Amino acid sequence: xxxxxxxxxxxxxxxxxxxxxxxxxLSIEGLGDELIARQVDEPGLRIVKITGAKGKLPYEVxxxxxxxxGLRLLQHLGKEQEIxxxxxxxxxxxxxxxxxxxxxxxxxxxxxxxxxxxxxxEKRDLLPFALAGESIATGTAAHADNVAPSLLGGIIxxxxxxxxxxxxxxxxxxxxxxxxxxxxxxxTKEARSILSSQVPLSDFVQQSANLGAFVAAMYRQDIxxxxxxxxxxIIEPQRAKLIPHFSEVQDAALEAGALGCSISGAGPAxxxxxxxxxxxxxxxxxxxxxxxxYGIEHTIYQSPINLEGARKM
Amino acid sequence: xxxxxxxxxxxxxxxxxxxxxxxxxLSIEGLGDELIARQVDEPGLRIVKITGAKGKLPYEVxxxxxxxxGLRLLQHLGKEQEIxxxxxxxxxxxxxxxxxxxxxxxxxxxxxxxxxxxxxxEKRDLLPFALAGESIATGTAAHADNVAPSLLGGIIxxxxxxxxxxxxxxxxxxxxxxxxxxxxxxxTKEARSILSSQVPLSDFVQQSANLGAFVAAMYRQDIxxxxxxxxxxIIEPQRAKLIPHFSEVQDAALEAGALGCSISGAGPAxxxxxxxxxxxxxxxxxxxxxxxxYGIEHTIYQSPINLEGARKM
Numbered sequence: 001x002x003x004x005x006x007x008x009x010x011x012x013x014x015x016x017x018x019x020x021x022x023x024x025x026l027s028i029e030g031l032g033d034e035l036i037a038r039q040v041d042e043p044g045l046r047i048v049k050i051t052g053a054k055g056k057l058p059y060e061v062x063x064x065x066x067x068x069x070g071l072r073l074l075q076h077l078g079k080e081q082e083i084x085x086x087x088x089x090x091x092x093x094x095x096x097x098x099x100x101x102x103x104x105x106x107x108x109x110x111x112x113x114x115x116x117x118x119x120x121x122e123k124r125d126l127l128p129f130a131l132a133g134e135s136i137a138t139g140t141a142a143h144a145d146n147v148a149p150s151l152l153g154g155i156i157x158x159x160x161x162x163x164x165x166x167x168x169x170x171x172x173x174x175x176x177x178x179x180x181x182x183x184x185x186x187x188t189k190e191a192r193s194i195l196s197s198q199v200p201l202s203d204f205v206q207q208s209a210n211l212g213a214f215v216a217a218m219y220r221q222d223i224x225x226x227x228x229x230x231x232x233x234i235i236e237p238q239r240a241k242l243i244p245h246f247s248e249v250q251d252a253a254l255e256a257g258a259l260g261c262s263i264s265g266a267g268p269a270x271x272x273x274x275x276x277x278x279x280x281x282x283x284x285x286x287x288x289x290x291x292x293x294y295g296i297e298h299t300i301y302q303s304p305i306n307l308e309g310a311r312k313m
Numbered sequence: 314x315x316x317x318x319x320x321x322x323x324x325x326x327x328x329x330x331x332x333x334x335x336x337x338x339l340s341i342e343g344l345g346d347e348l349i350a351r352q353v354d355e356p357g358l359r360i361v362k363i364t365g366a367k368g369k370l371p372y373e374v375x376x377x378x379x380x381x382x383g384l385r386l387l388q389h390l391g392k393e394q395e396i397x398x399x400x401x402x403x404x405x406x407x408x409x410x411x412x413x414x415x416x417x418x419x420x421x422x423x424x425x426x427x428x429x430x431x432x433x434x435e436k437r438d439l440l441p442f443a444l445a446g447e448s449i450a451t452g453t454a455a456h457a458d459n460v461a462p463s464l465l466g467g468i469i470x471x472x473x474x475x476x477x478x479x480x481x482x483x484x485x486x487x488x489x490x491x492x493x494x495x496x497x498x499x500x501t502k503e504a505r506s507i508l509s510s511q512v513p514l515s516d517f518v519q520q521s522a523n524l525g526a527f528v529a530a531m532y533r534q535d536i537x538x539x540x541x542x543x544x545x546x547i548i549e550p551q552r553a554k555l556i557p558h559f560s561e562v563q564d565a566a567l568e569a570g571a572l573g574c575s576i577s578g579a580g581p582a583x584x585x586x587x588x589x590x591x592x593x594x595x596x597x598x599x600x601x602x603x604x605x606x607y608g609i610e611h612t613i614y615q616s617p618i619n620l621e622g623a624r625k626m
Contacts, residue, residue, distance in 0.1 A: 167526060
């Protein structure tokens with residue numbers, strides 16, 4: 001016997017938002033992973049189908065971010081020997097792009113098990129399980145700056161990933177995200193390995209100050225202050241070299257009116273924030289023209305902040 | 314001819330508030346500097362009297378933080394050749410203690426000139442002049458984390474000192490500051506010179522996250538979140554050795570119920586934040602007992618956050 005199943009959508013996210021390396025993430029609309037989960041007779045969790053991944057994702061549950069997240073929740077609930085679940089994962093977003101692909105899958109896995117079991121946990125309490133799944137992709141203990149916004153929506157400040165202590169900031173209304181994603185892959189593990197293990201004291205002070213002011217800007221709905229904070233003087237200079245013509249794309253976005261522009265997650269996608277959708281569109285065109293000039297294939301996405309996060313479709 | 318004069322009070326401050334090195338400062342009540350300013354016939358600014366400084370502060374205007382701040386404002390207003398002003402500085406707080414003594418004097422100097430001249434500038438616009446005065450004490454371009462709260466009151470986030478971009482956070486009502494100050498002096502220049510010029514990447518992330526959450530806690534009036542953020546894992550471990558039995562005093566404060574406890578400014582004063590005045594008193598007693606045990610002479614201050622800042626008395 002197998003039930004008709006439920007379908008979960010978990011959105012793509014921008015992690016490392018400018019001044020918020022490992023600390024700030026936000027959720028977008030219209031891009032993300034879908035996961036269909038069915039209850040079956042044979043106990044245990046299995047992944048039966050993966051589409052959109054070009055064969056790059058493992059079916060082995062413990063090596064798959066969606067699988068592991070779902071499995072850890074099932075184990076936590078003590079139902080591993082009792083309940084049978086099949087996952088069908090539909091990757092509907094690029095991966096290795098810096099848009100939180102592994103996090104979206106992990107969130108979808110935890111969410112699917114919780115929904116199939118009639119929500120034994122609150123949404124927020126799924127975080128540790130989604131983080132357990134995400135840790136496969138990062139190769140270390142996962143940071144919550146993709147997982148938390150994919151699950152909860154909005155702009156999230158991660159005070160701590162273990163134990164999770166995450167805070168949803170009041171996103172300034174009208175804020176728009178433009179993302180430009182090249183046909184290139186960067187794996188999070190590698191993008192992390194090129195980072196210097198030390199940060200100059202003065203850069204630490206300046207970047208911290210911008211992060212503090214970013215939080216204040218959201219609470220005060222102060223869009224000009226937000227524009228002054230959206231800088232990354234520590235990580236971006238180290239990773240920009242992995243992305244072709246990064247500075248030129250960034251300059252184009254700022255000249256077109258973006259509040260700020262930086263690397264999405266570990267890259268190579270680049271995001272910009274704008275105060276409204278008209279500017280965001282102009283920003284997208286400006287970024288796109290730059291890469292077109294160099295013949296770099298890419299996709300553009302434009303979206304408001306997704307305030308809902310993962311949902312049952 | 315000399316006018317009867319005006320009297321300015323500029324409060325003491327706690328800079329480097331835990332997770333906010335060079336970025337967070339707060340203003341206290343009942344402790345600070347007084348400055349009496351009189352208009353006289355002979356043009357130019359002179360310091361005619363200094364009390365409470367045990368001969369340690371210079372009368373030379375350009376070498377005195379109050380003098381230089383006042384002079385720079387007078388020059389900015391184009392009145393240096395026209396107006397005569399005499400300063401009498403009454404130090405009413407310890408200096409070299411980490412309580413923003415030099416900043417309070419600088420603020421008082423700028424404020425006095427502005428008041429004598431019938432407020433040509435708004436209070437907030439005095440910041441650059443007070444910072445110019447403060448730079449004598451720090452030996453480099455000054456950070457605004459003492460000057461801004463002494464001038465404006467409250468809890469201040471400094472996004473940038475040059476140009477000044479400072480933001481007053483909504484202090485959680487009832488918050489109390491306990492300060493314990495030993496009869497020891499540490500000069501800011503020296504306390505800065507012992508700091509490592511590099512910060513480990515993981516510490517940078519953790520401390521930034523706490524700073525972001527500190528700001529969110531103030532806006533949300535979330536006292537338990539505030540308690541989780543009040544940590545300094547970067548600067549405090551390096552400077553604690555300059556302060557006798559620092560860890561023991563800190564432990565005593567936390568055990569007595571403080572939300573957090575760290576070094577005030579560059580030290581050697583230690584501050585604690587508590588959620589109400591009863592706890593703050595117990596915290597003060599606990600810190601005091603610790604130093605008494607070792608025969609370390611000290612003074613205790615307890616105060617709410619000073620929301621007014623510098624004022625004409």
